[in-house]
Amino acid sequence: xxxxxxxxxxxxxxxxxxxxxxxxxxxxxxxxxxxxxxxxxxxxxxxxxxxxxxxxxxxxxxxxxxxxxxxxxxxxxxxxxxxxxxxxxxxxxxxxxxxxxxxxxxxxxxxxxxxxxxxxxxxxxxxxxxxxxxxxxxxxxxxxxxxxxxxxxxxxxxxxxxxxxxxxxxxxxxxxxxxxxxxxxxxxxxxxxxxxxxxxxxxxxxxxxxxxxxxxxxxxxxxxxxxxxxxxxxxxxxxxxxxxxxxxxxxxxxxxxxxxxxxxxxxxxxxxxxxxxxxxxxxxxxxxxxxxxxxxxxxxxxxxxxxxxxxxxxxxxxxxxxxxxxxxxxxxxxxxxxxxxxxxxxx
Amino acid sequence: xxxxxxxxxxxxxxxxxxxxxxxxxxxxxxxxxxxxxxxxxxxxxxxxxxxxxxxxxxxxxxxxxxxxxxxxxxxxxxxxxxxxxxxxxxxxxxxxxxxxxxxxxxxxxxxxxxxxxxxxxxxxxxxxxxxxxxxxxxxxxxxxxxxxxxxxxxxxxxxxxxxxxxxxxxxxxxxxxxxxxxxxxxxxxxxxxxxxxxxxxxxxxxxxxxxxxxxxxxxxxxxxxxxxxxxxxxxxxxxxxxxxxxxxxxxxxxxxxxxx
Numbered sequence: 001x002x003x004x005x006x007x008x009x010x011x012x013x014x015x016x017x018x019x020x021x022x023x024x025x026x027x028x029x030x031x032x033x034x035x036x037x038x039x040x041x042x043x044x045x046x047x048x049x050x051x052x053x054x055x056x057x058x059x060x061x062x063x064x065x066x067x068x069x070x071x072x073x074x075x076x077x078x079x080x081x082x083x084x085x086x087x088x089x090x091x092x093x094x095x096x097x098x099x100x101x102x103x104x105x106x107x108x109x110x111x112x113x114x115x116x117x118x119x120x121x122x123x124x125x126x127x128x129x130x131x132x133x134x135x136x137x138x139x140x141x142x143x144x145x146x147x148x149x150x151x152x153x154x155x156x157x158x159x160x161x162x163x164x165x166x167x168x169x170x171x172x173x174x175x176x177x178x179x180x181x182x183x184x185x186x187x188x189x190x191x192x193x194x195x196x197x198x199x200x201x202x203x204x205x206x207x208x209x210x211x212x213x214x215x216x217x218x219x220x221x222x223x224x225x226x227x228x229x230x231x232x233x234x235x236x237x238x239x240x241x242x243x244x245x246x247x248x249x250x251x252x253x254x255x256x257x258x259x260x261x262x263x264x265x266x267x268x269x270x271x272x273x274x275x276x277x278x279x280x281x282x283x284x285x286x287x288x289x290x291x292x293x294x295x296x297x298x299x300x301x302x303x304x305x306x307x308x309x310x311x312x313x314x315x316x317x318x319x320x321x322x323x324x325x326x327x328x329x330x331x332x333x334x335x336x337x338x339x340x341x342x343x344x345x346x347x
Numbered sequence: 348x349x350x351x352x353x354x355x356x357x358x359x360x361x362x363x364x365x366x367x368x369x370x371x372x373x374x375x376x377x378x379x380x381x382x383x384x385x386x387x388x389x390x391x392x393x394x395x396x397x398x399x400x401x402x403x404x405x406x407x408x409x410x411x412x413x414x415x416x417x418x419x420x421x422x423x424x425x426x427x428x429x430x431x432x433x434x435x436x437x438x439x440x441x442x443x444x445x446x447x448x449x450x451x452x453x454x455x456x457x458x459x460x461x462x463x464x465x466x467x468x469x470x471x472x473x474x475x476x477x478x479x480x481x482x483x484x485x486x487x488x489x490x491x492x493x494x495x496x497x498x499x500x501x502x503x504x505x506x507x508x509x510x511x512x513x514x515x516x517x518x519x520x521x522x523x524x525x526x527x528x529x530x531x532x533x534x535x536x537x538x539x540x541x542x543x544x545x546x547x548x549x550x551x552x553x554x555x556x557x558x559x560x561x562x563x564x565x566x567x568x569x570x571x572x573x574x575x576x577x578x579x580x581x582x583x584x585x586x587x588x589x590x591x592x593x594x595x596x597x598x599x600x601x602x603x604x605x606x607x
Contacts (some may be wrong), residue, residue, distance in 0.1 A: 014460050094438035223457035227449055230502075231436045237400055238452040238506075239425030284439035287458070 017288065020281050024295040028076065031302040035072045036064050038309045070204050071196045074263065075305045076298045078196075079212045079270055081256035083297020084290055086271025087278075088218040091225030091286030092249045093157065096279075098336060099272035100257045101327075102158065103144050105137045105167030106268060109254075109261035111168045111175070112136025114188050118179045127178075130210055134258030140164050141250045194320015195264040196305050203263040210259025217252035218290070221245055225286035267320040269327020270297045276334065353378040353541050353566025354399065354510055357408035361391075361398050361565075368394045369405070376558070378509060378569060381536040382543045383552035383573070386562035387586060392545045393433070395562065396512045399543070400428040412509060424455035429506035431513040435499035437487045443498045444483030447474055473505035477531050482500045493524040500531055511542045517551060529555045549577060549590070553601035559583055574599050583607050 030045075036052070037043040041063055043051070050056045051064035082100065089098040100106060112132040115121075121128060147160045172192070176185050224245045227235040232242050260267070275289050275297040282292050301319070304326070308317045352375035361369040369391045376382055384392050398405040399426050401416050409416040411427050419427070429450070437446055448459035448470050456466040474480045477497040482490065487498055496516065503511055513532065517525040525548070535553050536542045546552050552559055552573060559576035561569040563585045569576045574592075582590045587607050593600040 042385060161545055216488075223452075226457065227452050229437055229439050230446070230449060231432065231438065233397075233402060233432050234430065234436075235432035236421075237425060237432075238449065239422040240452075241421055271601065285440055285445065287438060 012284075017282055017292075020278075021292060021295070024292060024299065028295055028299050028302065031299055031306065032072050032076060035075060035302050035306050036068045038306050039063070039068060066201075068203045071305070072302070073204050074199050074207065075196055075302045077208060077211050078260040078264060078267065079298035079301025080294040081215055081260055082267065082270040082301070083274035084215055084218055084294040085253040085256050086273075086297070087275040087289045087293035088221070088225070088249050089271070089288070090114065090275055091289070092246065092288075094228060095157065096276065097158065097272070097331075097338060099221060099269070100137075101252055101266075101268035101271060102165075103161040104140050104163075104168050105253060105257045106261050106266040107165040107168035107172070108140030109133035109137040109258045110192055110265050110266050111172045112258070113262050114172050114175050114192070117188060117191075118175045118184060123277075127206065130206055130259050130262035132188070133262040134254050136168075136211060137258040137261070138250060138254035141169065141253055145246060145250065190318070191265045192320075193266040193318035194323070195316075195318040197316065197318075199263065204264075207259045207263040210262075212257045214252045214254070214256030214259065215294070217248055217255065221248050221252075222287040223292050225290075229286060267301065267316075268324050269331065270300050270323055272334070273318055273327055273330050274300060276330075295301055311324075352376055353412055355408075355410045356399065356409045359395075359398060359405055361394055361403055361405045363394070363403070367565060369398065372407070372567050374545070374560065374567065374570065376541055378541050379536055379539045380541055380557045381533055382541070382558045383554055383556035384543060384545045384560045384562065385547070385549060385552055385577075387581060390562040391565040392562055393514055394565075396430070396514055396543065396545060399510075399511055400424070400430045402430070409433045422453055424515045425508075427508055427510055428513045429503040429508040429587045431464040431499060431511070431516055433514045433518065435495050437495075440486040442484050443479060443487050443490065443494075444470070444474070446487055446498055447479070447483070447505050451501040453506060453508075467596070469507050470505050473501040473503075473507075476504055476534065477501040477527075493520055496520055496524065496528060497531075500528060503532070504535060509540060511540055513542070515547070516544060517546060517548060525551060545575065549586075549601050549603060553577060553599040573601065577601055 027317065033045040033048050036048045037045060041061065047056055047060060048064055051060040054061070086099040089100065089103070090096055110133070112135055113129050116128050116132045144160050144164055148156050176188055179185050224235065224240045227238045227240045236242050274293040277296050278289055278292040282288055301323070304322045305319045308319050308322055311317055355375040359369060359372040360367065384395065386392050394403060397403045399409060416424065416507065445459040448456065448462060450470060450473060451462065451466040453464060456462050462470065465558050471480070474483065477500050479494070479497050479501050482494055482498065487495055490498065501518060503513065511532065516528050516532070520528065529551055532542045532544060556573055557571065559573045560567060561576055561581055568585060569578070569581045579590070582588055586603065588603045589607055591602040591603050591604045
């Protein structure tokens, strides 16, 4: 019987994946500690732990618990949901170039939020903001998948994504254009760059419920992504309700990305990069990629947010700018690698 | 044909994008048969398979194992029909063993790393039947066309469904692999599975099938034992060819020969 040998190899692969996961968790925790210690007042990881547990001076406690903890929580949660939704979209579309930012979801969410801010419908601390961002993100992903159709090739997806993000960008520009208050315009412009500066627990309570709902929704579909590796028709013949799966992924992505964008502006390319970093380590199984991609996304955003505080510059570098500066060349590299599939046209 | 029908369709018709693709199909197929579904390109063969598996909406009644298809939940349908589409597409470079294990998905085994002993045994049986045990750790994208088709077939066998619907499982395979695939399906039929195979290879259909269904323009124009269903008149009217007919080792040989 060769049945035992099948399980033994599965065990080895499983142990390896568990090791990678453990390493990722440690990395994320370390980055979180460094993030809590980084700023105008530098604190060592030990001081940070002490302050978190209620030790250290009052000033240290205020710095760590009230000023930096919300920023670190948001960095973790938003990085994680971006990584997770990237992996989920890639699983749904069976396409390694899928990601929320390439499909115009954050740009559309930003438009929704900007609309609310510019017309004074709500201040930046109201739930109207994430709700508007989520609705706009939902509409954008829905339209994209409707245009692309059931067996969308790379080319169609990317062209449709380009069109949608351009439209969202143009609509945002129009709103700023029509806005009569120059201060509001300036505020929007900076906000659009994407940043975790000066975020409070108010922002955390604003974004976190939506991000968590999105994450749970996407994660609950994990096994369907695996069946979908064999194509939509076969997945359906295996008992997957493909229509419901699509809706769940659109909704989960919109909730997560919309919630994130509402408090930080647009932070791009983490969803594209994170699953790619994990494939060589975890394998290509789209179900197994979800959690590692989320952890990688969290690590990437925490690291980027530490970097913008350390890099010396005359004015603040926004973290959204940094992720795009790193993410776009990575995207170009992926295009180069996928050249054959793209050149094939129909894919 | 005295055996009770396991799969029946009554007045089945399918319209896609405003066009009637299948019209008024009625059939009754017992378990343990290998049924070949033949017909010219565009006759509706693939659509008929999809309709029987409930993958495209249809009018009319389909019964499987005594239950109306429309009354079955998605997962229950998936346990009764194992469906093998054309092309054997796998979008990610997964290990072949994981692909085969997806055949247990309808039984609740959604994670290939955590199979119950019963599921693992079914996967192993399927891999042995198609001789792919040695390939289980290779990535499917790195396999040859013949190996990939055997892995795809193993995935379908692993469902251990009472009905297998296979769409051109021998297309683009060399003669040896064609025979291997047909023999695996024949063995499944001999063990009591109802196997329905779409094929353009009338020679394979004539040799391996118990029953041949001939579709033309969305209608069932002939059905019966291969030599009867693929009569000279059907060959002429439906395929517009003449055929060389013979018998070899007591099996029918039908070779399309010249255009008419």
